[in-house]
Amino acid sequence: MNMEETLQTVLNHAVDIGGKIVGALLLWLVGKWLVGFTIKMLTRSLERQKVDPTLTRYASSAVTILLNVVLVIAVLGVFGVETTTFAGLLAAAGVAIGMAWSGLLSNLAAGVFMVMLRPFAVGDFVTIGGITGTVREIGLFVTALDTPDNVRTFLGNNKVFSGDILNYSANPFRRVELECQLPHGASIDDAIRRMTAALKEIPDTAEGVEPSVEVLRFTLAGPVLAVRPFCHTDVYWDVYFAANQVIARVGGEAGWPVPNVHQTHHVLKPAA
Numbered sequence: 269m270n271m272e273e274t275l276q277t278v279l280n281h282a283v284d285i286g287g288k289i290v291g292a293l294l295l296w297l298v299g300k301w302l303v304g305f306t307i308k309m310l311t312r313s314l315e316r317q318k319v320d321p322t323l324t325r326y327a328s329s330a331v332t333i334l335l336n337v338v339l340v341i342a343v344l345g346v347f348g349v350e351t352t353t354f355a356g357l358l359a360a361a362g363v364a365i366g367m368a369w370s371g372l373l374s375n376l377a378a379g380v381f382m383v384m385l386r387p388f389a390v391g392d393f394v395t396i397g398g399i400t401g402t403v404r405e406i407g408l409f410v411t412a413l414d415t416p417d418n419v420r421t422f423l424g425n426n427k428v429f430s431g432d433i434l435n436y437s438a439n440p441f442r443r444v445e446l447e448c449q450l451p452h453g454a455s456i457d458d459a460i461r462r463m464t465a466a467l468k469e470i471p472d473t474a475e476g477v478e479p480s481v482e483v484l485r486f487t488l489a490g491p492v493l494a495v496r497p498f499c500h501t502d503v504y505w506d507v508y509f510a511a512n513q514v515i516a517r518v519g520g521e522a523g524w525p526v527p528n529v530h531q532t533h534h535v536l537k538p539a540a
Contacts, residue, residue, distance in 0.1 A: 292346040299339040307332055321390040326383050329408050375409040378429035382406060388435045393501050395434035397423040436501040441474035444508050447484060448493040448515045451527040456483060456491055462522060463495060466514045472503040489527040 314324040401413035467479035477498040484494035499507040
């Protein structure tokens with residue numbers, strides 16, 4: 269083979285490889301656009317049908333991963349890679365990775381069960397995995413929530429589903445728990461009456477549910493009242509702080525002195 273034939277062969281291979289690269293690049297760009305467009309249409313369709321946001325985001329995440337895998341296989345097919353062989357290798361790799369990363373599979377399984385059983389949904393205020401916050405997303409492997417101090421926190425689905433789940437948004441209202449230390453000599457009945465009337469004036473308390481004010485225990489400083497209004501979890505802290513202000517205001521209006529610990533000491537004189 270002379271130099272001219274060699275150059276022609278190299279040129280033919282370069283053109284062939286260049287064409288495949290350009291074709292693969294175009295396929296990748298068009299494929300990514302189609303994946304994004306498909307996910308957008310799927311999300312809009314589910315939202316129009318008023319599907320739960322938790323299920324919508326979960327389905328979008330699963331379909332995105334599936335379409336991206338199909339796109340990668342199609343791009344490899346442009347370079348002449350046998351897609352059937354690649355699919356088999358991918359399945360084998362999936363088994364190996366699954367055995368090595370069993371934790372991911374447990375997170376995936378837990379995510380599926382959470383979507384099916386729905387112990388909580390996106391937007392609920394919960395305590396999961398020892399973390400309290402508002403659920404923002406339930407993904408394939410992790411659940412994202414924002415804590416009250418606005419920190420985005422991610423928890424493995426298996427940790428969430430295998431532990432205790434406290435859903436503060438499931439019921440129409442919850443109880444706010446406070447205490448009021450009464451001084452010695454204060455009338456308990458009068459304190460309960462004043463406190464109950466003032467708690468009813470707090471905005472955003474639950475309608476049809478009377479606030480509870482009862483004697484909780486007795487201490488050396490005097491009786492302690494359990495002060496418990498009820499409200500929806502969305503306004504919990506507003507009612508909590510308002511109830512604290514009510515306790516301070518009622519005590520001032522009633523003229524209660526500052527509670528002090530009272531102790532009586534008896535001195536016994538020795539017999540003569």
